[in-house]
Amino acid sequence: MNIEQEYIDAQALLDGHFLLASGNHSRRYLQSAKVLENPKRAELICNALADMIKKSGIKVDTVCAPALGGVLAGYELARSLGVRSIFVEKKDGGMELRRGFQVDKGEHILICEDIITTGGSAMKAAQAIEALGAKVVAFASLANRGFCKREGSNIKAKPECKLPSDIPFFALDDFTFEMYPPEECPMCKEGSVAIKPGSKS
Ligand code: ZN
Numbered sequence: 001m002n003i004e005q006e007y008i009d010a011q012a013l014l015d016g017h018f019l020l021a022s023g024n025h026s027r028r029y030l031q032s033a034k035v036l037e038n039p040k041r042a043e044l045i046c047n048a049l050a051d052m053i054k055k056s057g058i059k060v061d062t063v064c065a066p067a068l069g070g071v072l073a074g075y076e077l078a079r080s081l082g083v084r085s086i087f088v089e090k091k092d093g094g095m096e097l098r099r100g101f102q103v104d105k106g107e108h109i110l111i112c113e114d115i116i117t118t119g120g121s122a123m124k125a126a127q128a129i130e131a132l133g134a135k136v137v138a139f140a141s142l143a144n145r146g147f148c149k150r151e152g153s154n155i156k157a158k159p160e161c162k163l164p165s166d167i168p169f170f171a172l173d174d175f176t177f178e179m180y181p182p183e184e185c186p187m188c189k190e191g192s193v194a195i196k197p198g199s200k201s
Contacts, residue, residue, distance in 0.1 A: 001048035003143050003172040010035045017187040019194040022117070024179040025187065029197045032114035032142060036072040043076060045172070049140055050080030052170050053110070056151065058138050061108040062086060066095055066125040073142055074112035081110075088125045095121075095128040103134035116141040116171060119148050119163040139169040146176035 007013040012034035018026050036042040053060065062084040065074025071087050078085030086103070088095040103109065109129050111122050116139065126136040144150045148161040150171040163169055182188060 001045065001172055003045065003048075004175065006041060006045055007035055007143075010038065010041060014197060016197075017185075017192045017194045019196045020179060022179070023182070025182055025185040025194045026177060026179045027187065028177045030115055030143070030175060031197065032069070032073070035142070036076070036114070039076075042072065043080070045142060046073065046076035046080045049077055049142065049170060049172055052151070052172075053077075053081065053138065053140065056138075056168065056170070058110075058168065059108050060110045060137060062103065062134075063110050063112050063140075064088060064103075064125055064129055065112045066121040069115075069121070070111075070113040070125075070141075073114045077110075077112050077140060088128045095124040097128060097132065103129060103132050105133040107134040108137045109134045110138045110140055111136055113139075113141040115143055115145060115175075116148055116150075116163070116169065117145040118160045119169075123162045136167060138167060139163055141169075141171045143173050143175045144169070144171040146174045150174065 012031045014029040018029040060083055063074045063078040065071045065087045067087045067089045075085045086101040088097050111125050113122050122139050146155055147158045148163045149157040150169045153174055155174050
């Protein structure tokens with residue numbers, strides 16, 4: 001599975017001058033919803049991710065995604081793993097389980113995102129789940145932005161990574177393109193204005 005090629009084929013790896021959620025600027029942007037808009041492509045990608053998780057031998061009872069970004073990937077991964085799919089939603093700076101979803105004490109939960117950058121949303125989802133007594137056994141995303149250490153990669157975790165080092169993180173590849181603080185952004189210096197992609201456009 002060449003996940004970068006899947007993003008390119010889906011026109012989901014955008015080139016330009018982007019303002020990211022972190023406030024940094026970048027020449028590239030990953031629009032994961034575009035990769036997952038094709039259910040057949042979503043199935044193939046999540047099957048590949050599920051294979052990595054199955055090979056690890058980790059027992060997963062349920063996949064939980066932070067809404068909205070992780071929901072499609074989480075649902076498709078759960079289908080591939082043959083387990084239940086739930087999601088948590090934003091509440092007061094954290095996340096909470098709603099809509100009648102429940103978890104059992106000690107239930108093995110995998111937290112799934114579309115892309116893991118520093119893992120902030122994934123950690124909020126994990127905290128919400130663990131507060132209910134379930135156990136987070138793994139994290140997963142389609143691709144890793146290179147701040148956290150994924151299983152099978154030589155890239156080490158950077159200080160910005162919020163994921164715990166003792167819980168495995170599965171992703172299909174590292175997408176490590178550069179980000180710049182606005183004052184150091186070469187595109188800004190050339191006079192171009194960063195646009196905010198993603199959920200609002
Ligand atoms: Zn810029």
